[in-house]
Amino acid sequence: xxxxxxxxxxxxxxxxxxxxxxxSAVTLLAGYRVINGPTVPDRVVGLDTIGTNVxxxxxxxxxxxxxxxxxxxxxxxxxxxxxxxxAVARFVREGDIIE
Amino acid sequence: MSGGSLDRExxxxxxxVTRLVVxxxxxxxxxxxxxxxxxxxxxxxxxxxxxxxxxxxYIIYGLDYLETELLHRRPTVPFGTGTGIxxxxxxxxxxxxxxxxxxxxxxxxLGFPFLTQGVAFFEGVPVYxxxxxxxxxxxxxxxxxxxxxxxxxILAVVGAE
Numbered sequence: 001x002x003x004x005x006x007x008x009x010x011x012x013x014x015x016x017x018x019x020x021x022x023x024s025a026v027t028l029l030a031g032y033r034v035i036n037g038p039t040v041p042d043r044v045v046g047l048d049t050i051g052t053n054v055x056x057x058x059x060x061x062x063x064x065x066x067x068x069x070x071x072x073x074x075x076x077x078x079x080x081x082x083x084x085x086x087a088v089a090r091f092v093r094e095g096d097i098i099e
Numbered sequence: 100m101s102g103g104s105l106d107r108e109x110x111x112x113x114x115x116v117t118r119l120v121v122x123x124x125x126x127x128x129x130x131x132x133x134x135x136x137x138x139x140x141x142x143x144x145x146x147x148x149x150x151x152x153x154x155x156x157y158i159i160y161g162l163d164y165l166e167t168e169l170l171h172r173r174p175t176v177p178f179g180t181g182t183g184i185x186x187x188x189x190x191x192x193x194x195x196x197x198x199x200x201x202x203x204x205x206x207x208x209l210g211f212p213f214l215t216q217g218v219a220f221f222e223g224v225p226v227y228x229x230x231x232x233x234x235x236x237x238x239x240x241x242x243x244x245x246x247x248x249x250x251x252x253i254l255a256v257v258g259a260e
Contacts, residue, residue: 069138069139072131075127076127076144076148079124080151082120083151083154083158086113086155086158087158090109090158097158098158098161098162098254098258099162
């Protein structure tokens with residue numbers, strides 16, 4: 001295997017750039033829902049979407065720049081986002097996180 | 100909160116996913132701890148990740164699960180300070196502080212300034228071929244234990260309220 005991302009094919013480069021732009025736009029739209037959401041679950045789902053999008057942005061940025069440390073960033077962010085989603089779901093449903 | 104105990108029981112899916120995910124989180128934390136000298140990572144973020152794994156156990160299995168399953172004793176009432184598993188967390192905190200400080204004082208004992216770090220390379224190790232031991236791993240282990248002990252104390256005390 002050749003070393004990753006020393007020079008990306010033109011198609012892959014364009015696809016990664018498009019994915020970055022798309023994920024950023026979706027993050028902005030989810031931010032609107034977080035600020036303006038009528039109910040608490042709306043805001044929670046919006047925040048979860050933002051977290052998932054930041055994970056995607058970090059992974060795409062790792063592909064674009066060839067720096068592996070952003071894969072670690074996305075891994076840790078995904079773990080923390082998963083746990084926060086569970087905690088908030090439990091809070092909304094039970095009113096208490098740890099019993 | 101009042102209510103039937105059946106309502107508050109987490110689903111089988113949540114319990115099973117927790118059993119699968121917690122080891123993955125712990126392995127990630129150890130990997131971050133060991134790569135901390137050369138790459139992003141280190142004691143603090145590894146401790147935070149370990150604490151999130153324990154937080155997941157607390158959320159899904161309840162506050163008494165760790166004490167009954169890990170220490171095999173009846174859980175004491177965790178109100179106040181110094182009771183229950185909080186004392187073990189305090190011991191972890193103190194041990195980490197001692198390891199980190201002792202690692203710094205070891206450099207003083209060898210005639211270097213406080214917290215001087217060094218690195219050694221070993222050639223011809225059977226599996227790794229070239230193996231690297233940095234003395235900073237001792238300080239990182241201390242920071243890891245301090246962060247785990249402090250955050251788990253906060254989690255246990257605040258979660259019990």
